[in-house]
Amino acid sequence: MADPVEYIVTLAPGAPAAAVADALRAKGFTATSVLAELAMLVGTADPDTVEACKSIDGVTAVEPSQPIQLPPGDPQ
Amino acid sequence: MMDILTNPDEMLEKMLNSLGADSVAEGGAALETGRRIITFNPDAIAQGRASLNDLAPGSIASSSDFDGDDITAEGLSGASGLVFEELGVAILDEASGMAASSFGDGSSATAAFSANEPEIFMFPAGVDPAEYLRGFAAAAARIRDDLAAGGGGGGGEGEGADDPASAVLGNTWGIVAVRANTSRFTGRGIKIAILDTGFDFRHPDFAGRAIVHRSFISGETTQDVNGHGTHCTGTAAGPRAPAGNIPRYGVAFEANIFIGKVLSNTGGGTSASVLAGMNWAIANRCEVISMSLGGGGGPYAYYTQAGQQALNAGCLIIAAAGNSSNRPGTISPCGAPANSPTIMACAALDPNLGVAYYSNGGPIQIAAPGSSVFSSVPMPTRYGPKTGTSMATPHAAGCAALLAQATGLRGNALRAALRARARPLPLPVTAVGSGLVQAVQ
Numbered sequence: 433m434a435d436p437v438e439y440i441v442t443l444a445p446g447a448p449a450a451a452v453a454d455a456l457r458a459k460g461f462t463a464t465s466v467l468a469e470l471a472m473l474v475g476t477a478d479p480d481t482v483e484a485c486k487s488i489d490g491v492t493a494v495e496p497s498q499p500i501q502l503p504p505g506d507p508q
Numbered sequence: 509m510m511d512i513l514t515n516p517d518e519m520l521e522k523m524l525n526s527l528g529a530d531s532v533a534e535g536g537a538a539l540e541t542g543r544r545i546i547t548f549n550p551d552a553i554a555q556g557r558a559s560l561n562d563l564a565p566g567s568i569a570s571s572s573d574f575d576g577d578d579i580t581a582e583g584l585s586g587a588s589g590l591v592f593e594e595l596g597v598a599i600l601d602e603a604s605g606m607a608a609s610s611f612g613d614g615s616s617a618t619a620a621f622s623a624n625e626p627e628i629f630m631f632p633a634g635v636d637p638a639e640y641l642r643g644f645a646a647a648a649a650r651i652r653d654d655l656a657a658g659g660g661g662g663g664g665e666g667e668g669a670d671d672p673a674s675a676v677l678g679n680t681w682g683i684v685a686v687r688a689n690t691s692r693f694t695g696r697g698i699k700i701a702i703l704d705t706g707f708d709f710r711h712p713d714f715a716g717r718a719i720v721h722r723s724f725i726s727g728e729t730t731q732d733v734n735g736h737g738t739h740c741t742g743t744a745a746g747p748r749a750p751a752g753n754i755p756r757y758g759v760a761f762e763a764n765i766f767i768g769k770v771l772s773n774t775g776g777g778t779s780a781s782v783l784a785g786m787n788w789a790i791a792n793r794c795e796v797i798s799m800s801l802g803g804g805g806g807p808y809a810y811y812t813q814a815g816q817q818a819l820n821a822g823c824l825i826i827a828a829a830g831n832s833s834n835r836p837g838t839i840s841p842c843g844a845p846a847n848s849p850t851i852m853a854c855a856a857l858d859p860n861l862g863v864a865y866y867s868n869g870g871p872i873q874i875a876a877p878g879s880s881v882f883s884s885v886p887m888p889t890r891y892g893p894k895t896g897t898s899m900a901t902p903h904a905a906g907c908a909a910l911l912a913q914a915t916g917l918r919g920n921a922l923r924a925a926l927r928a929r930a931r932p933l934p935l936p937v938t939a940v941g942s943g944l945v946q947a948v949q
Contacts (some may be wrong), residue, residue, distance in 0.1 A: 500782055500801055500802065500803035
């Protein structure tokens with residue numbers, strides 16, 4: 433089993449976040465925060481379970497959290 | 509009769525008087541000194557000099573009158589013109605009465621002259637004349653004030669805010685380019701979020717400003733150690749009249765500032781920390797959200813949805829296009845989150861209003877000043893220049909705040925209005941979108 437990875441789960445606007453979170457948990461996804469204004473969940477999961485998470489009703493995307501930084505090479 | 513070497517104070521006054529709005533808007537038209545440069549026909553230099561002496565007997569000096577190559581102000585005292593015989597040119601003072609209109613009339617006296625042109629001020633390469641002169645004026649004024657205060661250097665603080673001249677002379681090139689300095693609007697009543705490396709709460713230019721803040725970086729407070737966030741905050745919402753004759757560098761000087769620290773002091777973060785900051789800014793109904801950050805790949809569904817949710821809530825997100833390009837040879841695509849269509853991608857311009865060589869392309873929506881941007885940095889340094897699409901983004905965000913105040917428009921309507929009011933540029937839309945963002949007047 434691979435190490436857990438942080439994912440962003442994007443919900444269809446209006447989808448019941450609590451019910452979707454329950455379904456995600458059943459697939460092995462551990463939610464760490466709810467971004468209510470954005471209709472998203474942040475959490476961790478084994479990469480092998482991601483495809484199953486995507487099939488849950490109300491989920492529109494499951495994408496890994498990406499590194500982000502000051503725009504690379506900000507010239508001085 | 510005036511000396512050919514004008515008194516420095518008069519020279520500065522003349523330079524500043526020639527700084528019309530048109531010359532600034534056009535990215536720095538040539539600024540004339542008031543003197544003329546006469547070019548002699550190569551085979552008639554002696555005749556040309558004789559003609560000048562006929563016109564103004566005894567008042568034309570020559571470089572051959574001086575030992576070696578050193579021409580001194582003392583030696584020129586009283587002269588209204590100077591002939592550089594090795595160059596075959598003469599410089600004539602405007603007060604000589606013969607500069608502008610005495611030549612080119614076909615008279616025999618002018619047969620020795622091949623050209624009669626205005627002398628212009630010269631500036632370092634790559635520097636906008638207007639910015640250069642304003643900076644020079646601010647420095648000169650500060651020195652003057654310090655001297656007036658007895659040389660202790662302590663008398664300048666606070667005086668600039670009461671000095672009407674500082675509001676006229678003291679603007680960065682970015683403030684002038686977006687026309688924030690002539691706008692009636694201030695950002696009052698508008699909440700502007702800067703999601704970045706935090707802010708230096710000790711900075712004196714923001715004393716008394718109510719600043720709401722929160723860190724989304726584990727183990728780090730909102731205090732900015734990096735400097736990037738303090739610089740961007742200054743551009744978006746810095747004061748109208750900084751103390752000590754510092755030029756105005758902030759657009760929406762009465763906006764309510766919301767600082768979300770989503771990048772660590774070393775400038776790194778994750779989508780999760782950035783999204784948490786976006787969620788917070790939207791929950792606080794910040795009408796404008798400025799994001800000078802980026803990553804590779806995308807567009808990502810989460811940023812696209814976050815942008816849409818923001819618009820639905822009356823919040824407009826503006827993000828940096830990124831600096832990966834090396835124009836004209838290499839144009840990199842816009843990074844994330846700026847490449848999401850619900851987020852306004854901002855490109856960077858240089859002081860000549862050309863697209864900056866580093867500014868990414870693709871789905872650009874707007875452009876703003878990004879190169880050599882002067883703004884606040886953490887104490888004790890206090891001020892400094894930075895360059896990048898990161899610096900362009902808060903210029904656009906500040907203008908969005910002014911427009912939100914002026915019109916009441918929010919979200920997608922605010923975005924459309926901001927683009928509609930942009931100043932078109934003769935550049936591809938993939939480079940600058942709708943053009944140079946403008947402050948509503």
